[in-house]
Amino acid sequence: MLFSRCLIPTVKETPQDAVNASHTFLTRGGFIRRVGAGTYDFLPLGFRVLKKVEGIVRAEMNRAGALEILMPALLPAEYFKETGRWDTFGDNLFRLKDRKGSEMHLGPTHEEIVTDIARREIRSYREMPLNLYQIQTKFRDEPRPRGGLLRCREFIMKDAYSFDVSEEAAKASYERMRVAYCNVYDRMGLTYRMVAADSGAMGGSTSAEFQVLAESGEDAIVACDTCDYAANVEVAVVRPPAASTDDATVMEPERVSTPGKKTIEEVSTFLKVKPEAMLKSLVYVGGETTALVVIRGDHEVNEIAVARALGVADVFLATDVDVKKATGTDIGFVGPIGFKGRVLVDRAASQVKNGIAGGNERDVHVKNVNRGRDYDGDVGDFRLAGTGDGCAKCGKGTLTSYKGIEAGHIFILGTHYTAKMGATFLAEDQQKQPIIMGCYGIGVSRLVAATVEQHHDQDGMRWPMSIAPYQVHICTIGKDDAVNQAAKALYDDLEARGIEVLWDDRDERPGVKFKDADLLGIPLRVTIGGKGLAAGNFELKPRSEPDPKKAEMVPVADAARILEERVKSALAGKK
Ligand SMILES: [Zn+2]
Incomplete structure (x- = not known):
């Protein structure tokens, strides 16, 4: 493809609402254009x-047999009504009526x-299996579309x-999807x-998320x-210290007197102690219960674990007024000594001596607070896992956040939908049984953005060979016939x-061409012109090479063969 014949509308300006690299570079590189909130054009390179x-x-x-x-995408309401999701999906569902007044919606999932x-x-x-x-x-009516293609x-x-016919067979289907x-x-x-998406996932997992690190x-x-x-930190299990x-x-x-010192940072600086020697006490409200959660000063509360311990769906940090009512004092001076009500103590906090x-x-704060003598409570895991925590699964490793x-996301649904909708089959014994179901999603357009989040530098994108818009980017310098x-x-x-080639044949200065080449991020750049060509060479530079x-320098006669080899070995997963 000739650059001059392709629609590649690069721009210098970063989009106003861009907060991440993929939104910035995909827009600046002319891969995508915003149409409305959370909707985008894919221009030729993006497509x-x-x-x-x-x-x-x-x-x-x-390959996995699917x-x-x-x-x-345009669906009558009756199916979602059958399972109750017409109501539970709420405002996330794009609803409409057809000309006869029948209720319809756009499919958010199927x-x-x-x-x-x-x-x-x-x-x-x-x-089965099928x-x-x-x-x-x-289509999902996201409350806050953002991040370019990340949340549309x-x-x-x-x-x-x-x-599948059984739980066991469903697990085999799930495993095939995991590999795929x-x-x-x-x-x-x-x-x-x-990533284990539920805490019961330590053994036989039935749900997992795939997280691209960025x-x-x-x-x-x-x-x-x-x-x-x-x-996920919210469900991670850590090895007990x-x-x-x-x-x-x-x-x-x-x-001791700590005038006006409320936060862990203020108090630890004032008293010259490390945050891990402090006991952070937070008042939570869940349903009818008000509970005090005690964690180490350097940790964060895991609200899901607190809610689970209190047997409620959600917990909320108590308001100033509720804190005063529960403890008689203001946020910042709350402690576990003498607290009347449920106290949840994180395992690590329970081991703090003279806290x-x-x-x-x-x-006022109190020095030398020790659990057992000065306060008590239910000990458990009530903090978010983080870097440095021990792994509970192997018992040896250390966790990093x-x-x-x-x-x-891959998921065994069981009979959740099939029972409600009467999807049954005749088993070998001629008995009717509900079908066991699994569901497996990949955000395809989101993956485009996630790749850029992981593969970019300050100048632009660095596409992996397998999904690069083109594999080789030729930049010609000067306009003479030899070039x-x-x-x-x-x-x-x-x-x-x-080999897929983009040739920048535009009548532009070398600086402009190189800047665009870096922005577009095609894996291999070949520069043709100047002294190199006079000496019988092209200049080859991988986009991943920052220097x-x-x-x-590659000899003109060998260039195509060398480039082909590089492309093929990259596609085969070799360096
Ligand atoms: Zn481990």
């Missing part, structure tokens, strides 16, 4: 990347529609649904973790450095070898 991601997803789904179908296929078409156990998938546009209201998704998903991310050159990610996860354990070896003498409590806690009196972008002839010969040779002096 090429999208289709390559789709191609990898499709190939791996087919069958591609296409369901409509469990009901595919279950309807299953109940119509599957009769016997012989017809896995149906589609790559299709989905219209997006491309691959959704697969498995149908790993293949997809591996082929795209992504660093990712498969600083801009919205999800906080921890992963073990020794085994494959990874989990070894019993304290601190043999410091337990000292008598001492009330410092709030004195339940304005401007990462930020991640959720790029896939053009050399470029044309290389271009034709590469195309004949099946401009590291360009290598």
